[in-house]
Amino acid sequence: MQVVDSQVHIWAENTPERPWAPNMEGRAHLPEPLSAEKLLGWMDEAGVDAAILVPPSLEGDRNDLSLAAAQTYPDRFAVMGRIAIDKPDQAKLAAWKSQQGMLGIRLTFHRPDTRPQLTDGTADWFWPLAEKYDIPVMVHAPERLPQIAAIAERHPGLRLIVDHMGFARETRDDKSVAGADRVNALAKYPNVFVKVSALPCFSSDPYPFKNLNEAVRRVVGAFGPRRSFWGTDISRMLEHCSYREGVTHFTEELNFLSAEDLNWIMGRALCECLGWTNAKK
Numbered sequence: 001m002q003v004v005d006s007q008v009h010i011w012a013e014n015t016p017e018r019p020w021a022p023n024m025e026g027r028a029h030l031p032e033p034l035s036a037e038k039l040l041g042w043m044d045e046a047g048v049d050a051a052i053l054v055p056p057s058l059e060g061d062r063n064d065l066s067l068a069a070a071q072t073y074p075d076r077f078a079v080m081g082r083i084a085i086d087k088p089d090q091a092k093l094a095a096w097k098s099q100q101g102m103l104g105i106r107l108t109f110h111r112p113d114t115r116p117q118l119t120d121g122t123a124d125w126f127w128p129l130a131e132k133y134d135i136p137v138m139v140h141a142p143e144r145l146p147q148i149a150a151i152a153e154r155h156p157g158l159r160l161i162v163d164h165m166g167f168a169r170e171t172r173d174d175k176s177v178a179g180a181d182r183v184n185a186l187a188k189y190p191n192v193f194v195k196v197s198a199l200p201c202f203s204s205d206p207y208p209f210k211n212l213n214e215a216v217r218r219v220v221g222a223f224g225p226r227r228s229f230w231g232t233d234i235s236r237m238l239e240h241c242s243y244r245e246g247v248t249h250f251t252e253e254l255n256f257l258s259a260e261d262l263n264w265i266m267g268r269a270l271c272e273c274l275g276w277t278n279a280k281k
Helices: 036-044 066-072 090-093 126-132 143-156 175-185 211-225 243-251 259-274
Strands: 003-009 048-054 077-081 100-110 137-140 159-164 192-197 228-231
Touching: 003 192, 003 228, 003 259, 036 048, 036 066, 036 137, 036 243, 048 066, 048 259, 066 077, 090 126, 143 159, 143 192, 175 211, 192 211, 211 228, 228 259, 243 259
Parallel strands: 003 048, 048 077, 077 100, 100 137, 137 159, 159 192, 192 228
Antiparallel strands: none
């Protein structure tokens, strides 16, 4: 079974030559930078074949570190890059996938400074162009799922991938089923996919996080295993379990998932959606 992590971050140290974005001091998930090589060691220990690199917001809209890793290790890493949504640039989108290692874009609308951009017109230029140029988009907008549904309906050729089952930080424990039902309202759109990712971060229980089982069952049941992508957000998840446990949480503990389900959820479905044909198996 191919195991592909749908979301990991790497980042460099905050220096004058490579400063972090404003107001991002202390926002790193770990106390030290995470390099591609260190991440590869963790992946090998955990049995993870490949991973999607999502540049973290603390580095602003830079993609260079992640692209360099994907170009050095093309069968282990690919990138869903960041873009300045408040700076319309059709030429940049037209050439987006010509960057070696770049598969698509990841947008976030969950902080006070970015949340309004989804609904105040700032992002309106982006969706038709992403559809036109066939760019898959991962999106984290847990408080704006109805707006994501409306975008999916207006742009049926646009592949939209909802991060972390649409959960916000407060969607924890006994609130997880209601959170699952919210994101499941988007399952009727065939161009919407879901990352069943970072789940240990939404449970106060120890491994194997049994209080999330019903939420996972409902989301996979609604979207199906071919539209559900496993992932960890490993630098945040390590507070809750090991990388290997992030894998076995799905492969060994969720008895409602068949071997065929897991074959899709753990990597094959993600690679097919993003067109990542050379990911390690």
